[in-house]
Amino acid sequence: MDRTDVSLIALRRILRATELYGRRLAKEAGMTAVQFRVMQIIAETGHATPTAIANRMGVTQATMTSLIDKLVAKDMVERKRSEKDRRQTNVTITPLGLTTIDEAPDPLQQRYVKKFEAMQDWEQAMIVAALERVAAMLDADEIDASPVLDIGDIGKAH
Amino acid sequence: MDRTDVSLIALRRILRATELYGRRLAKEAGMTAVQFRVMQIIAETGHATPTAIANRMGVTQATMTSLIDKLVAKDMVERKRSEKDRRQTNVTITPLGLTTIDEAPDPLQQRYVKKFEAMQDWEQAMIVAALERVAAMLDADEIDASPVLDIGDIGKAH
DNA sequence: TCATTTTGCTTAGCCTGTTGAAATATCTTC
DNA sequence: GAAGATATTTCAACAGGCTAAGCAAAATGA
Numbered sequence: 001m002d003r004t005d006v007s008l009i010a011l012r013r014i015l016r017a018t019e020l021y022g023r024r025l026a027k028e029a030g031m032t033a034v035q036f037r038v039m040q041i042i043a044e045t046g047h048a049t050p051t052a053i054a055n056r057m058g059v060t061q062a063t064m065t066s067l068i069d070k071l072v073a074k075d076m077v078e079r080k081r082s083e084k085d086r087r088q089t090n091v092t093i094t095p096l097g098l099t100t101i102d103e104a105p106d107p108l109q110q111r112y113v114k115k116f117e118a119m120q121d122w123e124q125a126m127i128v129a130a131l132e133r134v135a136a137m138l139d140a141d142e143i144d145a146s147p148v149l150d151i152g153d154i155g156k157a158h
Numbered sequence: 159m160d161r162t163d164v165s166l167i168a169l170r171r172i173l174r175a176t177e178l179y180g181r182r183l184a185k186e187a188g189m190t191a192v193q194f195r196v197m198q199i200i201a202e203t204g205h206a207t208p209t210a211i212a213n214r215m216g217v218t219q220a221t222m223t224s225l226i227d228k229l230v231a232k233d234m235v236e237r238k239r240s241e242k243d244r245r246q247t248n249v250t251i252t253p254l255g256l257t258t259i260d261e262a263p264d265p266l267q268q269r270y271v272k273k274f275e276a277m278q279d280w281e282q283a284m285i286v287a288a289l290e291r292v293a294a295m296l297d298a299d300e301i302d303a304s305p306v307l308d309i310g311d312i313g314k315a316h
Numbered sequence: 317t318c319a320t321t322t323t324g325c326t327t328a329g330c331c332t333g334t335t336g337a338a339a340t341a342t343c344t345t346c
Numbered sequence: 347g348a349a350g351a352t353a354t355t356t357c358a359a360c361a362g363g364c365t366a367a368g369c370a371a372a373a374t375g376a
Contacts, residue, residue: 003282004274010289014169015176017296034362051324063363065326070361087324087371115295116162123291124161130288131168133281137273138175192333209353221334223355228332245342245353322373331364339356345349 011134029104031074038067039093039101042077047092049082076100169292187262189232196225197251197259200235205250207240234258 026032031039034057041056042048054064068091071077076097082088093101116124183191192215199214200206212222226249229235234255240246274282 003286004271007274007282007286007289008270010286010293011172013293014289014296015173017293018173032361049324050326059362060364061325062327062365066362069326085324085372089325112292112295113162116165124165126284127288127291128161128165128168130285131165131172131292133285134270134289135168135171135175137270138172190332207353208355217333218335219354220336220356224333227355240353243343243353247354317376319376320374323371325369325371327368328366329364332362334361335359337357340354341352342354343350343352345351346347 025104029100031071031076031100035067035071035076036101036104038064038071039076039097042091042093043098043101047090049088049090053091071097183262187258189229189234189258193225193229193234194259194262196222196229197234197255200249200251201256201259205248207246207248211249229255 025036029036037057038053041053050064050068051061054061057064059067068077068079072079075094077091077093080090080092082090116127119127183194187194189197195215196211199211208222208226209219212219215222226235226237230237233252235249235251238248238250240248274285277285
């Protein structure tokens with residue numbers, strides 16, 4: 001087995017771990033990974049418009065509407081008409097939504113961040129360099145204005 | 159922005175490239191990424207049982223039944239009752255299915271493999287080491303006998 | 317000013333993937 | 347051969363995704 005195979009296998013493990021994380025999250029947080037991702041994005045600043053979220057996640061507005069519908073039904077977020085531009089809807093997170101995502105298990109990220117930060121400086125540097133190299137190899141010529149979608153998002157650090 | 163963030167962002171790019179690849183594949187090969195993954199598994203040996211495929215992909219038998227239904231409708235695979243154990247169904251790939259996956263575009267892997275193999279020895283070694291390190295960080299204590307699922311599977315090399 | 321275009325969002329209808337529960341058919345075993 | 351285990355399928359229900367169409371509110375421009 002050559003290095004190419006080994007590297008592909010490692011990539012596969014990374015993808016799979018992410019997928020499994022998404023499923024676990026779905027069960028433990030009482031919502032699906034996609035819904036959780038929407039919550040995370042809204043929680044970053046406390047509010048966001050459907051279009052903005054849709055763009056970041058790489059889905060259409062229509063899809064976002066139905067996702068928000070479900071989160072509203074769960075009392076996790078609220079819709080509020082914008083004052084400035086009354087075409088816009090502002091989706092804000094509710095107190096319940098906030099505690100839910102704060103308390104949500106985030107095993108993948110926690111695990112990764114903790115271990116990453118425990119590494120020595122040179123090793124961190126090496127990993128960052130390698131990951132960026134791989135990312136560049138994979139998403140090259142795909143840099144268009146397309147959205148920042150990611151499956152079960154590994155999330156923002158810290 | 160510290161190194162942890164940078165590394166998470168790179169990971170996110172990797173995941174996203176994989177996701178986008180799955181979507182492109184779906185359009186160009188005339189089937190979805192999930193269906194394609196089923197085809198790949200069957201093609202490994204030319205045949206497989208629904209349960210075996212379901213296990214490898216981490217879905218239930220019921221799901222596999224409906225996936226196979228669709229592939230049968232597309233004339234990509236066939237169901238054949240096993241002779242030995244007539245409870246079992248053997249899913250075999252058709253000639254059409256075989257040519258379809260042989261000719262399927264595999265831009266992600268091609269791109270990756272080509273670039274990887276063009277790298278210098280020391281760089282390949284560095285990337286393999288880094289990817290394995292990251293994979294270990296992510297899928298630690300998750301090594302159980304669970305299935306070999308991966309989204310839009312990066313695929314087997316060569 | 318006001319008609320036209322653009323923008324932001326929702327509705328409606330349709331697909332795929334997924335599951336759990338129940339039904340069917342076929343071994344296996346005592 | 348009856349009871350239990352195993353392999354699949356069927357069915358009903360949902361989540362997520364899309365497109366097309368519609369509506370309401372800005373923005374534009376003649």
